Amino acid sequence: MRSKGQQPNLQRKLTALVAGLCLTIILTVCFMVAVVQVQSAITAYTWGESVWSNAQIETVQHLDHFAETGNFSELAQARDSLGIPIGDLHARIAITSENLDWQRARNGLLQGGNHAEDLTRMILLIRLFSWLDQLERAIAAWAETDEQLLELDQIGNAMEREWLETSPSRDKLEALRERLAVLNVSLQKSARKFRLAMGDASRWSASFLSVVSAGFLILVALLSWYLGFRLVRLLKRTEQNFRSIFEQSAIGIIRIDTEGRIVNANRATYDILGYQPDELVPRPYRELVHPEDWDVAREERRAINSGAIDSYTTEHRLVRKDNTLLWARLTASRVWDAPSASAYFTTVLEDISESHRLSTELSYMATHDSLTGLINRREFEHQLASHLGRARNENTQHALCYVDLDQFKVANDTSGHDAGDQLLRQVANIISNNLREADTLARLGGDEFGIILQNCDLKTAGQVAEKVRAALDHLVFTWQETSHTISCSIGVVPINNESSGISALMKAADIACYTAKDSGRNRVSVMSLDDEHMASQQGQMEWHNRIQTALQENLLFLECQLITPTNRQSNGLRYEVLVRMRSAGGSVVPPSAFLPPAERYGMAARIDRWVIENVLENLSQVPEHLAALEACHINLSGRSFDQADFADFVVDLFDHYQVPPNKICFEITETAAVHNLLEIQSFMKRLSLMGCSFALDDFGSGLSSFGYLRRLPVNCLKIDGMFVRDIETDKTDFAMVRAIHDIGRTMNMITVAEYVESEQARVLLGQIGVDLVQGFGIHKPCPLQDILAMAPSRLSKQVARPKGHTE
Numbered sequence: 001m002r003s004k005g006q007q008p009n010l011q012r013k014l015t016a017l018v019a020g021l022c023l024t025i026i027l028t029v030c031f032m033v034a035v036v037q038v039q040s041a042i043t044a045y046t047w048g049e050s051v052w053s054n055a056q057i058e059t060v061q062h063l064d065h066f067a068e069t070g071n072f073s074e075l076a077q078a079r080d081s082l083g084i085p086i087g088d089l090h091a092r093i094a095i096t097s098e099n100l101d102w103q104r105a106r107n108g109l110l111q112g113g114n115h116a117e118d119l120t121r122m123i124l125l126i127r128l129f130s131w132l133d134q135l136e137r138a139i140a141a142w143a144e145t146d147e148q149l150l151e152l153d154q155i156g157n158a159m160e161r162e163w164l165e166t167s168p169s170r171d172k173l174e175a176l177r178e179r180l181a182v183l184n185v186s187l188q189k190s191a192r193k194f195r196l197a198m199g200d201a202s203r204w205s206a207s208f209l210s211v212v213s214a215g216f217l218i219l220v221a222l223l224s225w226y227l228g229f230r231l232v233r234l235l236k237r238t239e240q241n242f243r244s245i246f247e248q249s250a251i252g253i254i255r256i257d258t259e260g261r262i263v264n265a266n267r268a269t270y271d272i273l274g275y276q277p278d279e280l281v282p283r284p285y286r287e288l289v290h291p292e293d294w295d296v297a298r299e300e301r302r303a304i305n306s307g308a309i310d311s312y313t314t315e316h317r318l319v320r321k322d323n324t325l326l327w328a329r330l331t332a333s334r335v336w337d338a339p340s341a342s343a344y345f346t347t348v349l350e351d352i353s354e355s356h357r358l359s360t361e362l363s364y365m366a367t368h369d370s371l372t373g374l375i376n377r378r379e380f381e382h383q384l385a386s387h388l389g390r391a392r393n394e395n396t397q398h399a400l401c402y403v404d405l406d407q408f409k410v411a412n413d414t415s416g417h418d419a420g421d422q423l424l425r426q427v428a429n430i431i432s433n434n435l436r437e438a439d440t441l442a443r444l445g446g447d448e449f450g451i452i453l454q455n456c457d458l459k460t461a462g463q464v465a466e467k468v469r470a471a472l473d474h475l476v477f478t479w480q481e482t483s484h485t486i487s488c489s490i491g492v493v494p495i496n497n498e499s500s501g502i503s504a505l506m507k508a509a510d511i512a513c514y515t516a517k518d519s520g521r522n523r524v525s526v527m528s529l530d531d532e533h534m535a536s537q538q539g540q541m542e543w544h545n546r547i548q549t550a551l552q553e554n555l556l557f558l559e560c561q562l563i564t565p566t567n568r569q570s571n572g573l574r575y576e577v578l579v580r581m582r583s584a585g586g587s588v589v590p591p592s593a594f595l596p597p598a599e600r601y602g603m604a605a606r607i608d609r610w611v612i613e614n615v616l617e618n619l620s621q622v623p624e625h626l627a628a629l630e631a632c633h634i635n636l637s638g639r640s641f642d643q644a645d646f647a648d649f650v651v652d653l654f655d656h657y658q659v660p661p662n663k664i665c666f667e668i669t670e671t672a673a674v675h676n677l678l679e680i681q682s683f684m685k686r687l688s689l690m691g692c693s694f695a696l697d698d699f700g701s702g703l704s705s706f707g708y709l710r711r712l713p714v715n716c717l718k719i720d721g722m723f724v725r726d727i728e729t730d731k732t733d734f735a736m737v738r739a740i741h742d743i744g745r746t747m748n749m750i751t752v753a754e755y756v757e758s759e760q761a762r763v764l765l766g767q768i769g770v771d772l773v774q775g776f777g778i779h780k781p782c783p784l785q786d787i788l789a790m791a792p793s794r795l796s797k798q799v800a801r802p803k804g805h806t807e
Contacts, residue, residue, distance in 0.1 A: 041125035042202045044118035045138075046251065048088065049198070050350060051113040053191045055084035056149075057358050060184045063156055064362060067173045067180070068370045070163040078156055085149050087111025092142055095126045134204050138197035144190045148183050155180055167644035170445065178378075181366050184359075196313065199331055199348070203311075252349030256332075258305070260285050263344065272328075272351050274321035285347075290317035290325060304334050304345070315352065327356035369443040371421055372428040380442035380450050381502050384495075387440075387452055388505070391496050398495040399461030401451035402509035403431065403468070403488050406521045408447035411477060411484040413678045419479040423486065430475060434468050450509075458494045462526040465490045469524055487522035489513055494528060514600065543597035547581070550594075551606055555582045558614060560787050562779035563633065563752060566766035572630030573795050576667070576774065578781055579611050579635075604637035605646070611635075613653055615664075618788060620657040628792035631665040633695060638672030641679035647686050654690065661691035665716060669697045673712060681712065688713050695752070699740060710747075717744040719770070721755030728760050738768050745769065 062078035065071065091108025094101040106119050114122065129135055155176050162168045162176075252269035256262055261282045270277060273288065286294065293316035300312040311333040318328045329350040334343055367379035375383070387398045405427065412420030424447065431449060432441050440452040451468075453461050469490055477484045491512025499505055508527065516525035550556050556579055563574040581589040598604045615634060619626050640646050654661055666687070673680055673696065684694050695716035723736045737753065744751040753765045756775035765773055787795070 037121045038125060038129070038205050039202065040118065041121040042198055042205065044114060044122050045125070045198050046195070046202075046348075048109075048112060048114045048122075049191060049194055050251070052085050052088055053188070054355060055081045055113070056152075056187050056191070057184070057355055057362075059085075059152055060180055060187075061358050061362060063152070063159065063180055064177055064365055066156070066163070067159050067177045068365065070168065072160075072163075075156060075160055079153075082149065082152055082156070084112050085145065086153075087113075088142075089146055089149060091123075092126070092139070095123055096130065096139065100127060132201065132204070134197055134201035138194050138201065141190050141193035141197055144193075145187055148187055148190075151183060152180075155183075165644050167642075174378075177366065181362070184362065192313065195331070196311075199311065199333070203333055252347075252351075254285070254347040254349060256285050256345045256347060258343060258345075269349060272320075272326070272349060273318065279321070288318050290319055293317050301332075304332060307334070310334055315356070326351055327353045372425055372443050374428055374432075374449075375440070375442040377442065377444045377450070380440065380444065380452075381506070383440050383442075384450075384452060384505065385502050387454065387495055388499055388502065391499065395497055396455060397457055399453040399456045399458060399464075400493050400495050400505055400509045401453065401461065401465050401468075402444075402491040402506075402513040403449040403451065404490075404513050404517065405447035405472075406487045406489060406517070407484065408486065409675050410677075411479075411486070415479045415482055415484070419477075422479065423477050423484070426475065426477060427472060427486065427488075430471050431468050434471050435464070452495070458492065458526060458528065461492050461494075462524060465492050465524045465526070469522065473522060489516035489521050490524045491516055492524060492526045543594055544601045544603060546583075547594060547598050547603045547607070549584070550581050551603075551610060555584070556580070556607070556610060557582065558611065558618075558784040559781040560632075560784045561774060561781040562787075563772050563774045564778055566762060566770055566773055573625075573628050573792070574631045574633070574665075574772065575787065576633035576635070577611065577615055577784060579607060599637060599639060602639060604639040605643055608635075608637050608640045609646075609649060612650060615784075616653050616657040616659045618784060619659050619663065622788050624792055625788055625795075626659065626663060628795065629663050631693060632663060633665045633667050635667045635669075635697065636672070638669065638676050641672070641676040641683060647683050650687065651690070661687065662693070665693040665695050667695045667697040667718065677711070684713050698754075714749060716750040716752060717741075718752045718754055718774075721775075724753045724755045724761065724765070724775075725757065727764055728758065734764070734768075737765070737770070741768050741770050 058081040059078045062074045062081060066074035066078060087108045087110070089108070091105045091112060094105035094108060100123075102123070105123050109119050109122060110116065126135065126139065130139060159173065159176055162172055252272050253266045254262055254269055255264040261284055262280055263282065265277070265280055270280065273280065275283075289296075296316040297312065297314035300309070300314065303309045304312060311331060313329065313331045315327065315329050317325050319325060329352045331348040333346045333348075335346055367375055367382075369376045384400065390396055391398060408420065408423065411423055424443070428441070428443065428449070431451070435441060435451065436454075438454045439456075440450075440454070442450045444450045451465075453464055456464065469488055472486055472488045475486050477486060491509045491514070493505065493508045493512055495505060512525045512527040515527070516523045519525065559578045559580055560575040561578060563576060565572075578591070579595075580591065581594050583589050595604070598607055612634060615632060619629070619632065668680060668684075688694070693715040694713060695718050696712065696714045697718045698720045699717045717740060719737055719740050723733045723740070725733075727733045727737055741751045750771045751769075752772040752774060753761075753770045754774050756762055756765065756773040757777040759777065761777065762773050
């Protein structure tokens with residue numbers, strides 16, 4: 001018989017037991033809710049990663065468009081897109097810092113495109129569970145992108161600065177585009193690592209929940225059938241929560257059995273594929289895959305079926321119900337179903353069609369010229385390497401053609417860049433129409449094109465090149481009622497098993513093209529690799545290194561030649577500065593040996609800068625000489641005007657050395673004036689306002705001088721020496737000199753005759769009225785330092801009494 005004292009004790013035990021069980025239930029419910037929050041947070045991060053990835057790809061796409069077109073709206077869109085991953089970056093830093101900054105974290109996640117209702121759980125997931133291995137890997141993968149995102153911003157700024165320049169450098173822009181492509185690949189890899197890590201976190205949380213739930217069921221079953229009933233209700237509630245997450249997920253989730261049939265799918269899957277639930281279940285998954293992609297990830301499927309791996313990610317095409325295609329990223333995970341003692345597969349499906357399209361476009365733009373649609377130099381050299389490999393391995397022969405348009409710059413400068421672009425498109429079409437389908441045509445840059453003639457011997461290649469040349473020669477390009485004729489120079493070299501490499505082939509073709517231009521333009525030059533002329537031209541190219549060494553080791557020096565009046569009425573000191581070069585052994589190298597290759601291979605601009613700086617530096621140190629100086633003539637190469645900062649460079653030198661600009665007369669050749677008209681006009685206008693004067697050198701040597709003369713602010717005409725040299729015996733030369741002088745006088749210009757080699761020639765020129773004369777018969781060039789060291793009064797007498805003059 002139970003005593004009365006036992007009742008309260010039992011009641012207390014029951015109360016304690018019920019309280020303990022209730023506490024267990026409460027703790028379990030709290031745990032389940034926390035798990036749901038964790039799962040929701042993981043799902044939110046998965047969704048956020050998709051937004052992040054698309055924004056990153058759009059950033060790269062817009063930056064690439066901006067680099068190509070200079071359209072600043074593309075830069076603005078790129079920066080807007082970049083703001084999404086940058087917002088996520090700021091959020092992560094705020095969350096993982098020692099002191100949590102809630103407001104900064106929430107603002108960053110909102111900027112990153114995340115839903116406002118997910119922010120708290122997303123912050124707490126990282127803050128409380130970052131010690132988990134899966135989340136540690138996800139955060140590490142996330143952090144890997146920080147420097148790359150900041151570099152994207154830096155690349156955008158670099159592109160902006162480049163496009164703000166007067167003449168953006170295509171080489172710099174191309175280098176930025178290449179770095180952009182590298183960053184894109186790296187960022188995609190980091191994004192994939194993040195997805196995989198978050199997938200692992202999702203699976204881990206699901207497994208952990210299963211274990212805890214099973215333990216709770218056992219505990220409740222042992223304590224009471226009533227609590228078991230409550231536990232069932234709790235599990236049902238939990239199942240409903242998971243079902244809600246499953247159905248509301250923005251990405252597709254598919255359950256597939258070991259036979260490959262679809263067992264279940266969420267609403268997002270039906271929306272993505274366009275099927276109704278009864279149409280998709282139990283359909284074989286293979287029927288959704290594009291037939292051409294059936295073998296994609298075959299080895300991974302075998303490995304996951306055998307249990308060798310737990311999951312894998314792949315990308316392939318799926319066929320919607322309406323037979324349209326989509327690109328999908330699928331992450332398949334193997335799950336063991338304990339009750340049925342069998343496995344099934346959970347597949348997460350993401351529609352990446354837009355991302356894949358953007359990636360494909362980016363890849364296309366990296367290998368193609370946006371203006372003509374032809375492949376670019378990078379891809380052309382890649383295909384050239386392929387043809388060279390086949391020539392070596394299969395003993396086949398191909399041909400490489402280098403095409404350079406002859407009058408493109410004139411059309412581009414006179415009719416505008418839009419006209420130039422349209423002309424390049426027409427040229428590309430004409431060349432393409434004269435090639436076989438197997439041949440390769442590329443735009444190498446500017447007005448240069450490259451052709452690879454497949455399985456073509458050198459003789460046939462020359463005939464094809466001649467056909468292309470003739471087709472372009474017949475082109476009459478009309479733009480806004482202005483017509484332009486165009487021609488081209490083509491260099492042809494063989495591609496065979498004796499070819500040494502891509503660089504050598506391109507150099508050889510360039511030399512052959514230069515030979516065609518040097519021979520009069522509008523022609524084809526066919527050369528074999530052992531051609532004597534080819535060897536001679538390659539020798540000229542070696543001058544590039546010699547001139548480079550001369551600039552670095554100060555082997556250049558300056559001479560000058562006096563320019564004297566034909567009468568004694570003017571005592572002003574005037575001379576032309578001439579650049580000379582010493583060899584490594586100390587001997588003087590003739591100008592005719594190093595100046596042409598310097599012009600050809602891009603060193604002339606550096607020589608010009610060296611000359612200008614050295615002349616101004618020397619003049620600044622001799623104030624008495626500077627006071628007596630009327631004009632120091634400095635020659636400028638047309639190559640200098642290809643550089644956007646040349647005028648700034650010259651202006652800065654005047655400011656630095658404080659030499660009066662009116663003491664300097666820049667000489668520009670007729671050829672340079674014709675081919676760099678707009679750039680030279682801008683340069684002359686700016687320097688003329690400062691006080692500099694300009695001389696048109698070698699005037700009369702071409703057919704365009706008279707037409708361009710009025711468009712240039714020229715103070716002085718230097719009559720080409722070919723008319724002056726034989727003026728004593730050739731009546732035609734005498735008449736030409738008189739005519740040129742008359743033109744100069746009509747336009748209030750000083751006239752200078754070059755190559756005056758005798759006293760008789762000087763007298764004749766004086767009779768014509770030519771103002772100044774220059775040549776070996778007047779004064780032989782001497783070191784500039786000798787002139788600077790001579791007393792101004794003595795120099796004035798020498799100018800007044802030129803060589804050969806007697807009173």
